Structures are given as structure tokens and as C-alpha cells.
Amino acid sequence: MRLILLGPPGAGKGTQAQRLVAKYGLVQLSTGDMLRAAVKAGTPVGRQVQQIMARGELCPDTLVVGIVGQRIDEPDARNGFILDGFPRTVPQAMALDRILAAKGHDLDAVIELQVDENALLRRIENRIAEMKAKGEALRDDDNAQVLHNRLKAYREMTAPLIAYYRQKGVLRPINGMASIDEVTAAIDRVLTLKSAADGLARAESKKKSEQLSS
Numbered sequence: 001m002r003l004i005l006l007g008p009p010g011a012g013k014g015t016q017a018q019r020l021v022a023k024y025g026l027v028q029l030s031t032g033d034m035l036r037a038a039v040k041a042g043t044p045v046g047r048q049v050q051q052i053m054a055r056g057e058l059c060p061d062t063l064v065v066g067i068v069g070q071r072i073d074e075p076d077a078r079n080g081f082i083l084d085g086f087p088r089t090v091p092q093a094m095a096l097d098r099i100l101a102a103k104g105h106d107l108d109a110v111i112e113l114q115v116d117e118n119a120l121l122r123r124i125e126n127r128i129a130e131m132k133a134k135g136e137a138l139r140d141d142d143n144a145q146v147l148h149n150r151l152k153a154y155r156e157m158t159a160p161l162i163a164y165y166r167q168k169g170v171l172r173p174i175n176g177m178a179s180i181d182e183v184t185a186a187i188d189r190v191l192t193l194k195s196a197a198d199g200l201a202r203a204e205s206k207k208k209s210e211q212l213s214s
């Protein structure tokens, strides 16, 4: 299964991705995590993106596409993955289409977590307060001004992907304002429907080829 989780910062992509990993044995490919790891390790890529990320802006498409393209080729991702935080721009989505097409793969679904912006701000403020209370280190980009930039980047650069994937017929909108368990259940329904539809399509094409050969 090859899935994309799409939604603004704080929509719950990471939480749902972890549940999908546990349930379906898929790997979670989070570009945010990969880029943060590069920053932490002080690699050339990390040095290039550190300031961009701290401002809440988007890293260059070519850089992010390169990272994802390599990661998708690793053995643990061959049978399926959940992309979390990628693609974030139309050029990234087009590059992903090319990468998958070259391997003869398709996207199974783009799960769009729909949330309202005021709720997002509250969620992220809560997340920051919880982390502070636990004495955990905050992310450089978890503060009000940077959050504003992250939401702006989402609206301007990432939201157009909703139309892009709707047009391709793979968009599956889900109400991200429901409880975590309800969102998980809604995603499960989408994936169950999808595999039933795939099974039906396979049976149809088998029947057709049998008819042709008899």
C-alpha cells in the first residue's frame, strides 16, 4: 500500500501514520523527521535547511525530492509506505508521480485530514505546553510566529495538492476534527473500501482475459 497523509501542521498526520505503521506494517516516511535528523547530524543538507526550517518555510523541492526518492528505494519501503509531510508542493507531487511511474507503482490513496485553523492553533499550543510541562525539548519551529509561517506555507503551497489529487481520483477527505480513534476508524474504512475495489477490479480483468482466451 502506498499512501499519502495530507493536512496542515498539527492535523494529526504523525499520530495516524504511527497507527498505520502498527496495523499494516508500512514504513512511515516523514520528511520533517528526515530533515530534522540531517540538521541534528550536521550534514551538508542539514546545514542547508536549518535556517529555512527554523523560519517555518519550505525546503527546496529538488532537495526534498532527492531525499524521498532515495528513501523509497530502500528495502523496507518496497512493499509500501506512508508519506507524511511529502509532497508539500505541486512540483513535489509531480516528481513523486514520475518516481512511482518509473517503478510501475501507483498511489493507493491520499488521505486528507480536514481541520479548522483555530483548532490547529489550539492543538499546537497544547502540544507545546505539554512538552514544556514534561521538560521535553521543543522543536525550533514550535512557536507562534513560525507556526503562522508554517500555516501560510500550507495554504499557499500545499493546499493546491487537494485539487491535484482529487483530479486524479485518489483523494479521500476525512474529518480530522473527530477524536484520534474516530479518525483512525475513518482511515480504516477508506483503506478497506479501496482494497475491496481493487479485488473487484482484479477479478473483472481476470474474467475478461479468460473470456478473450476461450
Ligand code: ADP
Residues within 6 Å of the ligand: 008, 009, 010, 031, 032, 033, 035, 052, 053, 054, 056, 057, 058, 059, 060, 061, 064, 084, 085, 086, 087, 088, 089, 092, 141, 150
Ligand atoms: P509540520 O508538523 O509543521 O507538518 P514537518 O515535521 O512535516 O512539520 O516539517 C517541518 C519542516 O520541515 C517544514 O516546516 C519544512 O521546513 C520542512 N519540510 C518537511 N517536509 C518538507 C517538504 N516535503 N518540502 C519542503 N520542506 C519540508
